[in-house]
Amino acid sequence: MRIGRMVLLGLAFFAGAVGAQNFPTRAVTLVVPFSAGGPTDTIARIMAARMTQSLGQTVVVENTTGAGGSIGVGRVVRAAPDGYVLGIGHIGTHVVNGAIYSLQYDLLNDLAPVAMIATNPQIIVSKNAIPAKDLKELLEYIRTHPSTHGTGGAGTPSHIAGVYLQKNVASDLQIIHYRGSAPAMADLMAGHIDISFDQAASSLPLVRSGKVRAYAVTQTTRLKAAPEIPTVDEAGLPDYHMAVWHGIWAPKGTPAAVIARLNGSIVDALADPATQKRLGDLGQEIPPRDKQTPEALAAHHKAEIEKWWPLIKAAGMKAD
Numbered sequence: 001m002r003i004g005r006m007v008l009l010g011l012a013f014f015a016g017a018v019g020a021q022n023f024p025t026r027a028v029t030l031v032v033p034f035s036a037g038g039p040t041d042t043i044a045r046i047m048a049a050r051m052t053q054s055l056g057q058t059v060v061v062e063n064t065t066g067a068g069g070s071i072g073v074g075r076v077v078r079a080a081p082d083g084y085v086l087g088i089g090h091i092g093t094h095v096v097n098g099a100i101y102s103l104q105y106d107l108l109n110d111l112a113p114v115a116m117i118a119t120n121p122q123i124i125v126s127k128n129a130i131p132a133k134d135l136k137e138l139l140e141y142i143r144t145h146p147s148t149h150g151t152g153g154a155g156t157p158s159h160i161a162g163v164y165l166q167k168n169v170a171s172d173l174q175i176i177h178y179r180g181s182a183p184a185m186a187d188l189m190a191g192h193i194d195i196s197f198d199q200a201a202s203s204l205p206l207v208r209s210g211k212v213r214a215y216a217v218t219q220t221t222r223l224k225a226a227p228e229i230p231t232v233d234e235a236g237l238p239d240y241h242m243a244v245w246h247g248i249w250a251p252k253g254t255p256a257a258v259i260a261r262l263n264g265s266i267v268d269a270l271a272d273p274a275t276q277k278r279l280g281d282l283g284q285e286i287p288p289r290d291k292q293t294p295e296a297l298a299a300h301h302k303a304e305i306e307k308w309w310p311l312i313k314a315a316g317m318k319a320d
Contacts, residue, residue: 023083023258024057030248031087032063033072039201039282043118043246044088046278050269055261068155068319069093070101077105081253083262086114090246091157095304099312100155100319108305111249113297114259115266118284119245121219122161122197123204123229125212127188130195135215135235139169142195148174150184150193155317158184160308161197161218161242163315168240188212199244200225201283218242225283245304246284247297259294267292 028051032044041063048059064072069092076087098107124135132138141147151159154177162175176193178184181202187193189211198206200217204226207214216235217223232240248266250259269275270286279286290296 021257023261024055026084027058027060028055028083028262029060029062029085031072031076031085032061033065033069033087033089033093034063035065036063039120039199040088040090040246042282043279043284046275047088047117047248047266047269050272050275051262051265054265054268067101068097070097070103073097073107073111074103074105076249076251077110079251081112081251081255083250083254083258085251086262087111087249088117088246089249090244091304091308092155092244094247094249094301095308096155096157096160096312098305099309100317108302110252112252112254112259113294113301114248114250114262115292115294116245116247116287116297116300117266117270117292118279118286119219119243120199120201120282120284121217121223121241121243122157123200123207123217124195124197124215124232125188125203125207126195126215127191127193128210128213129191130213132215135230135232135237138195138215139237142171142173143169146172146174147195148176148193150176150178150187150196152181152184153177153179155312155319156181157199157242157244158197159317160312163311163317164240164242167311168237185212197242199283204283224285225280245287245300247301249297263292263294 030044030048032041034040044061048061051059064075073087073089073093076085079085094107130141132141149162151162166173181198184196185198188196200223206212214229216232217229218232218241222231
């Protein structure tokens with residue numbers, strides 16, 4: 001009986017290994033937890049097109065929306081762990097949601113990381129009427145003057161960045177929520193609010209046209225697209241890092257060989273000059289090769305949860 005059970009286990013393992021080796025034999029679905037046309041959907045479609053070439057099977061984008069992206073992530077969690085259903089997400093869906101929603105899954109333990117694909121830091125910007133010429137002067141200004149910070153909505157990265165600034169600068173900065181970053185930036189340009197944190201992809205055109213003033217980028221390196229803007233570390237606010245990073249996950253239990261095959265297709269895509277240009281045009285920065293591994297995504301994901309959950313919960317942030 002014992003030998004028979006061992007034989008069955010051996011056959012099952014062999015069948016799984018063969019299946020992983022031949023993966024994929026049909027279309028792969030990439031779940032986007034937001035509506036079509038948004039930045040996450042656009043990134044997903046760029047990646048899906050190039051991954052299709054590497055995998056030899058079509059990668060189909062499927063939009064599964066609702067509850068700040070948590071429904072789409074749940075769809076991936078519940079899928080069969082065979083590599084045919086993947087999910088794309090970012091700091092909102094895979095970090096923030098765990099602190100503001102009662103999720104029916106564990107963001108760290110119920111998903112298998114495949115690769116980080118892009119990061120989009122925020123830029124600290126102000127209305128032009130503020131006299132500060134650099135970040136140190138801006139911080140002093142908001143310490144000594146009643147100031148307002150516009151966000152893209154409760155629980156968004158710009159909201160978290162504002163709360164983080166309140167904590168680090170010890171100011172009475174008033175946070176005002178908008179329904180999206182576009183109306184917040186419109187009020188900033190009009191001078192109705194003082195500062196904001198906006199994704200580089202959308203704020204750079206406003207900075208270059210002189211409609212708002214930029215002080216620093218919230219990452220450790222300067223933007224390739226705007227090397228004249230210093231990092232927060234250089235400008236006087238060290239370790240104030242906040243980026244809207246994107247990654248791809250599979251369901252927990254997906255075979256390691258399948259994860260490796262999927263990761264290889266993503267690495268190939270990110271090395272492709274045409275893909276790099278398309279992502280770059282969206283203000284996205286591709287992580288270094290050593291940060292494109294499943295292990296690197298897992299480590300970054302865990303670190304982001306440990307960094308942001310205490311702040312989010314202490315601030316009493318709730319879903320909008």
